[in-house]
Amino acid sequence: MIALITGQAVDSGVPKFWQGMLIQVFILAVFVMSYDILMGYTGILSFGHALFFGTVRTLSVFC
Numbered sequence: 687m688i689a690l691i692t693g694q695a696v697d698s699g700v701p702k703f704w705q706g707m708l709i710q711v712f713i714l715a716v717f718v719m720s721y722d723i724l725m726g727y728t729g730i731l732s733f734g735h736a737l738f739f740g741t742v743r744t745l746s747v748f749c
Contacts, residue, residue, distance in 0.1 A: 716740045 720740035 716744050719743070 717740045720743060723739060
């Protein structure tokens with residue numbers, strides 16, 4: 687699915703710069719969502735845990 691969004695599977699005519707920008711936005715969105723989960727549900731302010739949860743969430747999408 688991410689390959690379709692970023693244009694890797696189908697040549698959609700989107701320049702490589704914008705593809706890279708979109709990929710970076712998705713990566714940062716995963717970190718923001720993991721930070722939001724920690725602050726919203728647990729109230730813990732720890733970027734180490736946010737990074738761990740964001741990484742696990744990302745890997746769970748690919749597995």
